[in-house]
Amino acid sequence: MKQHFTPYTFKNLLILALVLVLSACASTKKVTYFQDIPLAGQSQIKEMAQFTEPVIQSDDILTINIFSIDPQSALVINQASSLQTLGANSAANTNQQQIMGFLVDKNGEVEIVGIGKVKLAGLTTYQAKALIREKAETLYNKPSIEVRFANFKVTVLGEVNRPAVYTMPNEKVTFLDALGLAGDLTIFGRRENVILIRDHAGKKEFIRFDLNSTEFLNSPYFYLKQNDVIYIEPNKGKAASLNAARTQTYAIIGSALSVLVVLFSRL
Structure with missing residues (x-):
C-alpha cells in the first residue's frame, strides 16, 4: 500500500530532524565541571579559598x-x-x-x-x-x-532543579553546597558564567564564576555569606528548545488552517 506524506507529517519530520541536529551538536564540554583536572592520575589544587567567619548584621x-x-x-x-x-x-x-x-x-x-x-x-x-x-x-x-x-539563608535561582531559599545548618557553606541543595544545574544552565550577588556595605556586588575551571575554588567568594544569591543563566540550548516547541505549535496551527481551507474550498 502506497503511503502518502501530508504537509503535517512532513513538518513533524522536519522538526524531529532539527531537534536531532541540535542534540548532535551539543558537547559535553559545556556541561562538565572542573575540566582542567587531568583525566588520569592524582591532582591537587595548589591554593584553596580561605574561610572567614561571617559577621552579624542588622536583621539577622x-x-x-x-x-x-x-x-x-x-x-x-x-x-x-x-x-x-x-x-x-x-x-x-x-x-x-x-x-x-x-x-x-x-x-x-x-x-x-x-x-x-x-x-x-x-x-x-x-x-x-x-x-x-x-x-x-x-x-x-x-x-x-x-x-x-538562625536564619543563615542562601537563595539559588535560574536553571537549577530546585530553585528556592535555603536556610543553612551552619556558617561554613560553600558555593557547591548551595548548588547541591538546589539539585545541581539543569542541562540548560550556563556553567561558565554563574553569577553570585552579595550585599556589601549597603551595595550589591556581582561576581561571575566559571564552574568548568578549578580556579573558582580559590576565589574569596567560594564560601558563601548570609543572604547571598546565586543565579544560573540559561544557555543557547534553552532558547533552541523553546524555539523547537514554538515551531511545532506553528506547524500544528498551519496544518489546522490548511485543513480548514480545503474543507471550505469544497463546500
Whole structure:
C-alpha cells in the first residue's frame, strides 16, 4: 500500500530532524565541571579559598542560649526573648516559616532579658559569645553561652532543579553546597558564567564564576555569606528548545488552517 506524506507529517519530520541536529551538536564540554583536572592520575589544587567567619548584621536572627548552674533562671531568659521575637515575626507575616531567636535591630543590637541591649553587629558568633558571657557573669555563676545564626539563608535561582531559599545548618557553606541543595544545574544552565550577588556595605556586588575551571575554588567568594544569591543563566540550548516547541505549535496551527481551507474550498 502506497503511503502518502501530508504537509503535517512532513513538518513533524522536519522538526524531529532539527531537534536531532541540535542534540548532535551539543558537547559535553559545556556541561562538565572542573575540566582542567587531568583525566588520569592524582591532582591537587595548589591554593584553596580561605574561610572567614561571617559577621552579624542588622536583621539577622540569632539563637542565643545561656546556661548556668541555676538552669531555671537561664531558661526564663531564653524562653522570654525567643517568644518575643516569634511574636514579632508572626505579626509581620503569618505565611512565612516562624524562626525563634533574637532579632538584630537596625542599630545592630539585641535585647536580652536581664542583661539589656547588647551591640553584636560587626562581630562573629564567637566574638558575640565572649561579649555576652562577660555581661552574663555579673548575674550568673559561670554561665555558658551559645550563639548561632538562625536564619543563615542562601537563595539559588535560574536553571537549577530546585530553585528556592535555603536556610543553612551552619556558617561554613560553600558555593557547591548551595548548588547541591538546589539539585545541581539543569542541562540548560550556563556553567561558565554563574553569577553570585552579595550585599556589601549597603551595595550589591556581582561576581561571575566559571564552574568548568578549578580556579573558582580559590576565589574569596567560594564560601558563601548570609543572604547571598546565586543565579544560573540559561544557555543557547534553552532558547533552541523553546524555539523547537514554538515551531511545532506553528506547524500544528498551519496544518489546522490548511485543513480548514480545503474543507471550505469544497463546500
